[in-house]
Amino acid sequence: MRKFLSLIAAAFMTLAVHAQYNIDRIQVAGRIALDYKDYVLAIQHFNICVSYKPYLYEPWYYRGVAKFYLDDFSGAEMDETEAIKLNPYISDIWNLRALSRIKQDKFQEAISDYDQALKRDPNNRGYIFNKAYCAVKLKDYSSAHRQLDSIVARWPQMADAYSLQTEVYLTENDTATAAKWLDKTLEIDPYNGDAWAIRGRLHLSRKSYKVAFEAFSNAIHYEPKVVNNYVYRAMASVNLNKLRQAMEDYDKAVEMDPNNFIAHYNRGLLRLTLGDDNRAIKDFDFVLRLEPNNIQALYNRALLNDKTGNLKAAIRDYSRVIQKFPNFWNGLLARANCYRRLGMRNQAELDEFRVFKAQMNKHLGVQQRWSRAKLNQVRRMSDIDVDKYDQLVIADDDIVTKTTEYKNSYRGEVQNREVAAEFLPMFQLSYLKYKNGIKSFELVDGDLELYNNHQKPLKRIYLVCTPQAMDAEQTSSFMKTVMQLNEKISNTRDAKIASSFLLQRAVAQATIHNYEEAISDLDDYIRMDSTNVLAFMQRASSLAELDAYNRSQGRNSSMYTTRINDDLRQAIHLRKNNAYLLYNMGCAYAAIKDFNKAILYFSQAIGVNPNLAEAYYNRGLAKLRCNDVGSAVKDLSRAGELGLYDAYSLIKSASKEKKVSTNKAK
Numbered sequence: 170m171r172k173f174l175s176l177i178a179a180a181f182m183t184l185a186v187h188a189q190y191n192i193d194r195i196q197v198a199g200r201i202a203l204d205y206k207d208y209v210l211a212i213q214h215f216n217i218c219v220s221y222k223p224y225l226y227e228p229w230y231y232r233g234v235a236k237f238y239l240d241d242f243s244g245a246e247m248d249e250t251e252a253i254k255l256n257p258y259i260s261d262i263w264n265l266r267a268l269s270r271i272k273q274d275k276f277q278e279a280i281s282d283y284d285q286a287l288k289r290d291p292n293n294r295g296y297i298f299n300k301a302y303c304a305v306k307l308k309d310y311s312s313a314h315r316q317l318d319s320i321v322a323r324w325p326q327m328a329d330a331y332s333l334q335t336e337v338y339l340t341e342n343d344t345a346t347a348a349k350w351l352d353k354t355l356e357i358d359p360y361n362g363d364a365w366a367i368r369g370r371l372h373l374s375r376k377s378y379k380v381a382f383e384a385f386s387n388a389i390h391y392e393p394k395v396v397n398n399y400v401y402r403a404m405a406s407v408n409l410n411k412l413r414q415a416m417e418d419y420d421k422a423v424e425m426d427p428n429n430f431i432a433h434y435n436r437g438l439l440r441l442t443l444g445d446d447n448r449a450i451k452d453f454d455f456v457l458r459l460e461p462n463n464i465q466a467l468y469n470r471a472l473l474n475d476k477t478g479n480l481k482a483a484i485r486d487y488s489r490v491i492q493k494f495p496n497f498w499n500g501l502l503a504r505a506n507c508y509r510r511l512g513m514r515n516q517a518e519l520d521e522f523r524v525f526k527a528q529m530n531k532h533l534g535v536q537q538r539w540s541r542a543k544l545n546q547v548r549r550m551s552d553i554d555v556d557k558y559d560q561l562v563i564a565d566d567d568i569v570t571k572t573t574e575y576k577n578s579y580r581g582e583v584q585n586r587e588v589a590a591e592f593l594p595m596f597q598l599s600y601l602k603y604k605n606g607i608k609s610f611e612l613v614d615g616d617l618e619l620y621n622n623h624q625k626p627l628k629r630i631y632l633v634c635t636p637q638a639m640d641a642e643q644t645s646s647f648m649k650t651v652m653q654l655n656e657k658i659s660n661t662r663d664a665k666i667a668s669s670f671l672l673q674r675a676v677a678q679a680t681i682h683n684y685e686e687a688i689s690d691l692d693d694y695i696r697m698d699s700t701n702v703l704a705f706m707q708r709a710s711s712l713a714e715l716d717a718y719n720r721s722q723g724r725n726s727s728m729y730t731t732r733i734n735d736d737l738r739q740a741i742h743l744r745k746n747n748a749y750l751l752y753n754m755g756c757a758y759a760a761i762k763d764f765n766k767a768i769l770y771f772s773q774a775i776g777v778n779p780n781l782a783e784a785y786y787n788r789g790l791a792k793l794r795c796n797d798v799g800s801a802v803k804d805l806s807r808a809g810e811l812g813l814y815d816a817y818s819l820i821k822s823a824s825k826e827k828k829v830s831t832n833k834a835k
Contacts, residue, residue, distance in 0.1 A: 192222050199231055208235040209814050216810065226255035230262055236806070237265060239817045242272040243799075244806030260289035264296060276303040294324050298333070305337055313337050328358035335367055347371065362392030369401055378408040396426045400435065407439065415439055428822075430459055434466065446473050464493055468500065480507045498524050590819055592760070592790055593783050594717075595753040596634050597710035598676045598703065600647060603633040614749060616702050626673045627653060632749065634783050651677045668697040672704060675711075684711040702743040706750060709736035709757070716760065733757050748778035755787060764791040782811035789816070798823055 199214030212235045218228035233248030249266035256262070267282035283300040290296065301316035314337060320330040331354035338347035348371065354364040369384035385402035388395065403418035419436035422429055437452030453470040456463060471486030487504040491497055501520045508517035596612075603612055612632040621629055627650060654674040661667045671694040678687035691708040698704065709732075716729035737754045744750060755770035771788035774781055789804030802820055809816035 192218055192225075196225075196228060196231075199228070199235075203231060203234060206238070208238045211235040212810060213812070224255065226252040226259075226262075229255065230259075230265070232810075233265060233269070236810075237269055237272075239809070239814075240272075240821045241806050241809055241817050242269040243802045243820070244810060245269040246273070247803075247806070257285075258289065260286040260293065260296075263289070264299075267299065271299070271303065271306075274306070276306045279303050294320055294327060298327070298330060301330075302333060305333065305340075310337055310341060326357055328354050328361050328364065331357065332361065332364050332367060335364075339367070339371065344371065344375070360391050362388045362390075362395065362398075365391065366395065366398050366401070369398070369405070373401060373405060376408070378405045381405040382409060382411075394425070396422050396429055396432070399425070400429070400432050403432075403435065403439075412439065412443065416443075428459065430456060433459075437466075437469065441469065441473060446477050449473055450477070462489075462493075464490055471500075471503070475503060475507060480511050483507050484511075496527070498527060590790060590793070590822070592756060592787050593634055593813075595710040595713050595756045596632055596706070596749040596783075597679060597714075598630050598707050599633040600628045600630065600650070600676060600680045601633060601643070602631050604635075612749075614747075616744070620703060624669050626669075628673075630673070630676055647677055647681050651681070664697060668694050671697075672701070672707075675704075675707060679707065679711050679714075682714070684715045687711045688715070700743065702740050702747070702750075705736045705740035705743070706753065709733045709740065709753060712736070713753075713756065713760065720760075730757070730761055746777050748774045748781050748784070751777060752781060752784050752787070755784070755791075759787060759791055762794075764794045767791045768795075780811055782808045782813045785811065786813050786816055789819070793819075793823055 195214050196218050199211045199218065202208070202211035202214060212232055215228045215232035215235065218225065219232065222228065229248045229252040233245040233252065236242075236248060237245040246266055246269040249262055249269060252262050253266065263282045263286035267279040267286065270276075270279040270282065280300055280303045283296050283303070286296050287293065287300075297316060297320055301313050301320070304310075304313040304316065314334070317330050317334045317337070320327055321334070324330070331350050335347045335350040335354060338344075338350060351364060351368055351371065354361060355368070358364065365384050365388035369381045369388060372378075372381040372384060382402060382405040385398050385405060388398045389402065392398065399418040399422040403415040403422070406412070406415035406418065416436070416439060419432050419439065422432035423436065426432070433452045433455045437449045437456065440446070440449035440452060450470060450473045453466045453473065456466040457470065460466070467486045468490045471483045471490065474480070474483035474486060484504055484507050487500050487507070491500050491504065494500070501524050505517040505520035505524075508514070508520065598617070614632050617630060617632055620626070651674060654670050654677060658667055658670045658674070661670065671690045675687040675690035675694065678684070678690065688708060688711050691704055691711065694701070694704050695708065712729050712733045716726045716733065719726045719729065734754075734757055737750060737757060740750050741747070741754065751770050751774035755767045755774065758764070758767040758770060768788055768791045771784045771791065774784040775788070778784075785804045786808035789801045789808060792798075792801035792804060802823055805816040805820045805823070809820070
């Protein structure tokens with residue numbers, strides 16, 4: 170990326186008289202990319218515009234649009250803020266910043282932005298509607314009613330206003346008034362998927378399951394990509410005894426949103442009812458990965474493990490439930506039964522005595538057992554009553570009506586790809602060019618440039634971060650390179666020349682992932698030349714790769730940790746302000762979970778090279794590990810801006826986790 174920008178800069182200096190024309194063309198290219206929903210390419214174009222013409226508001230604004238579509242709402246907000254500083258007179262910039270803030274649950278700040286937008290465009294019904302939506306989210310229902318009444322008076326055909334008004338009345342438990350507004354919504358717009366979904370919820374709460382089923386079917390017909398409609402139709406199906414239909418809907422919901430808590434939980438309950446115990450356990454395993462302390466899921470999994478004969482696992486789960494609810498007698502009796510079946514008589518008698526003592530004190534009431542009829546009951550996600558372990562789950566906040574906003578979707582939707590939240594590896598030498606997921610390019614390092622120019626290696630050596638997958642032809646070529654270097658080393662009597670071949674062979678071995686051989690060659694090389702910073706960096710990165718493999722195999726790797734640190738300290742001693750080395754040291758500390766030191770070194774690397782995307786990415790991950798989500802999202806946003814587009818996937822998942830933890834705290 171840096172080299173690319175350098176080339177652009179050189180071209181611009183040569184053609185200075187055409188500078189304005191060229192920036193205009195780049196900006197047009199960026200806007201065309203936006204029109205084609207190629208948001209990643211658009212960001213690249215607007216990066217150049219922002220770099221060379223930071224006083225123009227349009228590149229900031231349009232880059233914010235691209236980030237918004239990639240779910241980088243924090244980054245979009247920051248770009249729109251810069252655009253507003255440069256030109257506060259355009260209402261749509263205020264609108265986009267407000268929408269970005271809504272996506273981050275900053276509803277009061279969004280209202281302030283809409284106040285500014287409405288000063289510039291007082292008749293924009295979308296702005297007024299979104300402001301009312303924010304009032305609903307802030308539970309300021311009287312204000313929401315006033316604004317929605319105003320919209321309906323001025324624009325009586327705006328169906329979304331009736332729909333949101335319906336939801337406000339539902340939230341206030343005024344179902345009679347809600348039904349009237351809902352009828353008006355569907356009268357104006359019978360194809361409104363949100364309105365049909367609200368109708369489904371209304372009748373689900375009234376236990377009118379047939380009407381609810383039909384309403385959710387219509388909602389799915391008009392908006393087939395809304396996951397919750399499948400979940401709620403499944404709940405209606407269960408109550409109509411359409412269990413096959415219910416299972417199909419839960420499966421569809423999980424297919425569309427693999428991390429959907431409610432779909433997994435409720436599908437687990439349905440599988441439990443149908444006797445599909447092993448697959449029910451898998452659903453509750455997933456739920457507990459998302460929420461390790463979910464008591465109802467723990468108890469359901471305990472029952473299933475008990476039933477399938479996995480008694481130790483059942484005891485583990487029963488114990489965690491009992492630890493939270495010491496007087497949960499059914500749990501104590503079930504655990505005692507497991508202990509007896511394992512021959513652990515003493516533990517069983519202790520549990521049984523606790524229950525017996527409670528019975529004597531008449532504290533033990535009648536406790537219901539599982540039955541299919543219990544599927545008729547529901548509880549909210551925030552309800553942690555353990556006696557409701559066998560009830561279907563619904564979301565705490567069910568506002569269905571959406572804000573009025575851009576509805577385009579990126580053709581690749583990189584933010585929805587599966588991206589493991591793992592640190593990027595160390596920089597290392599390779600015969601392959603670096604690829605960041607979009608394009609290949611060459612990172613600039615003075616020592617490496619000097620080596621390539623003076624030593625003239627058999628193949629040009631590059632600096633890379635993530636090792637690339639190779640095809641058969643590349644693999645064969647690099648193995649052939651190793652053999653050529655073997656022959657040259659054998660035939661060379663000059664130690665200096667031989668040492669250069671050793672370093673090249675180490676790079677070749679590392680390129681084909683033969684790290685042990687690479688380390689061996691580097692050991693020999695460093696004994697000959699202990700002043701080459703590239704050798705220490707390469708040995709540290711090869712040791713780190715070997716260390717990561719050993720960790721994955723459950724082997725002790727403390728020896729590698731010491732050697733990696735020693736090599737990097739020596740390399741940094743030789744080149745104190747090398748951003749790649751500082752970054753690598755951050756990776757070393759991240760590997761041993763010393764995230765504070767990792768953040769320190771990633772920050773130092775950024776101080777040397779403010780455009781080092783990998784350092785922002787890893788610092789963002791380290792901050793996530795420290796639960797500093799807000800700051801982490803900013804770093805990940807910057808990483809995405811600089812070309813590491815997988816960062817957008819992590820921003821999305823981090824933002825979701827932040828919402829979940831915030832809701833729990835409430």
